[in-house]
Amino acid sequence: MQPYNKNLKQPSRDLRNNMTDAEKRLWSKLRAKQILGLQFYRQKPLLNFIVDFYCPAANVVIECDGGQHFTDEGLEADRVRDETLAQLGLKVLRFDNGEVMREIDAVVEKIYLYCLKESPSCET
Known part of the structure; x- marks a missing residue:
């Protein structure tokens, strides 16, 4: 288990209940182990951050980025x-919200290929 700030538990729950449209769309493709049988978590506290999506088996964080x-x-x-998370051995994959909304299949393909490379023991 990665370290996290316990004060972020409630804010992460709040974010799970108020996801953006792009986060909802991507979550519909990540949930229920749809990619290589891998478990993803949404709005997960890591260190002093809340990441959009996290897969411990592939050591990957996925971010949906809005205009800010x-x-x-x-x-x-x-x-x-990203540098701080990299010190934990995590790779951050970033996609802008427009890309997620317009090109969800391409986004999922990039995530799939990364996870396939990083977790060779997963289901294929």
């Missing part, structure tokens, strides 16, 4: 966050 992520401040915050 493309400002100078947002890009810098994401860079720091």
Whole structure:
């Protein structure tokens, strides 16, 4: 189990109950072990962050990024966050909300290929 700030438990529950349209769309493809039999978690606290989706077996975090992520401040915050998560051995895959909404099959394919490479013992 990865370390996390226990004060983020309630905010993560709140986020699960108020997911964006893009997060809902991607979650419909990740839930119930649809990708290689892998378990994904949504709005998961890790360290001092709440990540959109997390798969421990593939050591991957998946983020759906809205417009705030493309400002100078947002890009810098994401860079720091990604580097911090990388220190735990996690890879962050980022997709903008528009990409998730318009090209969900391509997004799922990228996630599938990454997970296939990172967790060779999973179901194929």
